Amino acid sequence: MSRRRFLIRRFIMLLCSLLVASFVIFGSLYVEAGSPLAALTGGRALPPSSIAVLDARYHLNESFIQQYWYWLSNALHGNLGISIEWRENVTTLMGNLTGTTVGLVAYAALIIVVLGIGLGILAALRPGLLDTSTLVVTAITAALPSFVAAMVLVTVFAVELHWFPALGNGTGLGSDIQHLTMPAIALAVSSLAIVARVTRAAVREEAGKEHVQTAISRGIPMRLILRRHILRNAAIPITTITGITIASLIAIDAVVETAFSLNGLGAFLVKAAEDKDLAVVQGISLVLVTAFVVVNMIVDILYAVLDPRVSLGTTAQ
Amino acid sequence: MTAIALRRHRSTKLRHSFAVLRRSFALLRQTGPAGIVSAAVVAVATFVAIFGPWLAPYNTELPDTQLAFVGPFGGHLLGLDFEGRDVLSRLLAGAQSSMVGPLAVVVISLGLGVALAVTTAWRRGFTDASISAGLDILFAFPGILLAVLATAVFGPGLVAASIALSISYVPYVARVLRGAALKERGQPYVAALEVQGASGPSICLRHIVPNMMPLIVAQATIMFGWAMVDLAAISFLGLGVQAPAPNWGVMISENEVGVLQGYPLPCLAAGACVVLVVIAFNILGERLFERATAR
Numbered sequence: 001m002s003r004r005r006f007l008i009r010r011f012i013m014l015l016c017s018l019l020v021a022s023f024v025i026f027g028s029l030y031v032e033a034g035s036p037l038a039a040l041t042g043g044r045a046l047p048p049s050s051i052a053v054l055d056a057r058y059h060l061n062e063s064f065i066q067q068y069w070y071w072l073s074n075a076l077h078g079n080l081g082i083s084i085e086w087r088e089n090v091t092t093l094m095g096n097l098t099g100t101t102v103g104l105v106a107y108a109a110l111i112i113v114v115l116g117i118g119l120g121i122l123a124a125l126r127p128g129l130l131d132t133s134t135l136v137v138t139a140i141t142a143a144l145p146s147f148v149a150a151m152v153l154v155t156v157f158a159v160e161l162h163w164f165p166a167l168g169n170g171t172g173l174g175s176d177i178q179h180l181t182m183p184a185i186a187l188a189v190s191s192l193a194i195v196a197r198v199t200r201a202a203v204r205e206e207a208g209k210e211h212v213q214t215a216i217s218r219g220i221p222m223r224l225i226l227r228r229h230i231l232r233n234a235a236i237p238i239t240t241i242t243g244i245t246i247a248s249l250i251a252i253d254a255v256v257e258t259a260f261s262l263n264g265l266g267a268f269l270v271k272a273a274e275d276k277d278l279a280v281v282q283g284i285s286l287v288l289v290t291a292f293v294v295v296n297m298i299v300d301i302l303y304a305v306l307d308p309r310v311s312l313g314t315t316a317q
Numbered sequence: 318m319t320a321i322a323l324r325r326h327r328s329t330k331l332r333h334s335f336a337v338l339r340r341s342f343a344l345l346r347q348t349g350p351a352g353i354v355s356a357a358v359v360a361v362a363t364f365v366a367i368f369g370p371w372l373a374p375y376n377t378e379l380p381d382t383q384l385a386f387v388g389p390f391g392g393h394l395l396g397l398d399f400e401g402r403d404v405l406s407r408l409l410a411g412a413q414s415s416m417v418g419p420l421a422v423v424v425i426s427l428g429l430g431v432a433l434a435v436t437t438a439w440r441r442g443f444t445d446a447s448i449s450a451g452l453d454i455l456f457a458f459p460g461i462l463l464a465v466l467a468t469a470v471f472g473p474g475l476v477a478a479s480i481a482l483s484i485s486y487v488p489y490v491a492r493v494l495r496g497a498a499l500k501e502r503g504q505p506y507v508a509a510l511e512v513q514g515a516s517g518p519s520i521c522l523r524h525i526v527p528n529m530m531p532l533i534v535a536q537a538t539i540m541f542g543w544a545m546v547d548l549a550a551i552s553f554l555g556l557g558v559q560a561p562a563p564n565w566g567v568m569i570s571e572n573e574v575g576v577l578q579g580y581p582l583p584c585l586a587a588g589a590c591v592v593l594v595v596i597a598f599n600i601l602g603e604r605l606f607e608r609a610t611a612r
Contacts, residue, residue, distance in 0.1 A: 013450075013453060013454070016454050017453075017454045017456070017457035018457070020454050020455070020457065021457050021458060024458065024463075024466075025466065028466055028467075028469070028470045031470050031471075139596070139599075139600070140592075140596060142599070143542065143546075143592055143595040143596040143599050144592055145546045145549060145550060145588075145591060145592070145595070146550070147549075147550060147553045147566075147569060147570075147588075148569065148585075148588035148589075148591060148592055151569060151573065151576050151581065151584050151585060151588055152585065152588070154576050154577070155576055155581040155585065159576065159577065159579050159581075166577055167577070247459075248459065250459065251459030251460065251461040251462050252461065252550070254461065254462075254465065254554065255461070255550045255553065255554060258553075258554055259553075259573070269465060270465065270554045270555070270556065272469070273465050273466075273468055273469035273473075273556055274473070274555060274556070276469060276472075277469075278469060278470070281465070281466060281469040285462055285465070285466050288459075288462055289457060289458060289459075289462060292457065292459055292462075293457045296456075296457075
């Protein structure tokens with residue numbers, strides 16, 4: 001399989017994933033017994049004029065497939081419907097919240113890449129106390145759920161030490177970074193541990209290979225060996241695990257935003273689910289799933305770039 | 318099977334179950350000290366999950382707001398929560414709802430996952446290709462998001478969340494087990510059984526699945542940990558188990574006020590329960606996995 005065919009195939013898969021995901025999200029209107037109208041209003045009593053608006057917007061008297069098509073093409077044009085709770089365009093509501101979520105996930109991803117990979121390489125190359133303590137600490141933090149990490153961080157760094165504000169969004173860039181630091185750490189902590197462990201194992205394995213040992217015995221500087229021979233090969237599993245964990249941050253984001261009372265997409269999604277505000281739930285789910293799928297595709301493509309065997313069709317063991 | 322063999326089969330049944338027990342202990346010993354400690358934690362958690370409501374010394378739901386956030390005293394080893402209820406009692410009683418959900422998720426997703434893995438490995442060809450492609454597409458929905466969507470439609474609760482989570486776990490399970498099933502399918506004994514005229518379903522159910530059992534058990538153990546974190550997160554968000562019912566996820570969220578007021582004990586105690594049990598399941602699962610794949 002040539003690289004181009006691999007890319008095309010991967011892109012088609014992305015489209016299929018998005019189509020199925022959007023179908024599930026739209027279909028949620030119909031899952032529960034009763035009319036989609038009841039699902040959209042979430043059991044609220046509305047005046048007839050509002051119901052007429054909903055009827056017209058969702059084309060409720062046409063066939064299911066046609067309704068789906070209208071909904072999807074509207075969504076592609078950035079029109080995700082109207083929130084029944086806030087009487088406002090879902091897109092408008094989401095616009096103000098996206099910044100927080102993107103900032104939080106990007107901040108956490110940065111922490112994972114820098115600290116996780118760095119710690120992994122360091123632990124792999126320096127056997128002894130650092131290595132052992134990294135292994136023990138990461139075994140515990142890998143099992144640390146984000147919301148428990150959040151509570152511990154607030155207890156220690158906000159209530160006891162007053163280093164960071166406990167809750168809420170910041171005002172302006174500097175205060176934003178300050179407000180997002182603890183949430184980003186809470187979001188990153190378990191992924192960071194997993195990435196560090198995988199990195200350590202991968203680097204350890206590559207460092208023990210014969211060509212690396214030969215290079216060491218020939219007196220080639222360790223810095224060069226690390227860059228040219230160890231990291232090149234170890235990069236494949238490291239990229240995969242880093243990508244997968246960063247993609248999974250998009251789902252956990254809702255938990256962390258709620259724990260820290262941040263105004264982001266995730267917290268708003270949870271609020272909307274509680275209020276049975278289905279248009280908002282659909283809109284945010286669609287955006288988050290799209291982000292998740294796209295990040296996963298980027299990881300797969302990176303994987304193919306790093307390991308030519310993947311796109312050449314032979315299975316990498 | 319002749320009648321004599323049948324009778325002997327029945328009489329050895331008891332001895333057989335003892336042998337299974339002995340073998341499980343032998344396996345446990347091989348998982349090392351960390352594995353044994355983890356197994357002990359899992360055993361205690363299971364015991365508490367079954368008998369917790371009877372072990373709880375105080376009423377778990379009756380509030381007494383005058384005693385909100387009072388520290389440990391007298392018979393209240395872990396103090397009182399934001400509504401003046403005994404924290405230890407709520408932890409003991411809450412083990413049930415905290416562990417039943419993950420159990421359901423593991424059973425459902427493993428049932429579906431094993432069925433899909435064995436079917437794809439057995440049929441291969443077009444069936445394999447189409448099911449695997451379908452699972453890759455299903456991979457697109459992160460568990461927590463699907464659970465939130467489900468609770469928005471069906472209303473908050475453990476049932477909707479658990480089913481949604483089970484579905485989103487199926488691709489992971491099927492992917493891991495499909496490889497093992499394919500390897501088993503290629504074994505000479507399977508070909509021998511086919512030559513003898515055994516039917517496909519019978520070979521799969523009576524030979525391939527039992528031979529994959531060590532891997533399936535290891536996978537179940539690891540997944541229990543994931544499911545526990547995800548379901549606790551959903552209850553923490555207020556979309557799973559509903560307060561005032563005792564549950565570890567619920568307790569973390571309802572006592573967050575205490576954290577901000579400088580009294581984190583009730584909140585962190587519930588968090589510690591989740592972390593402890595999850596770590597135990599993770600370590601045990603990893604050890605079992607190593608043993609299952611080493612063979």
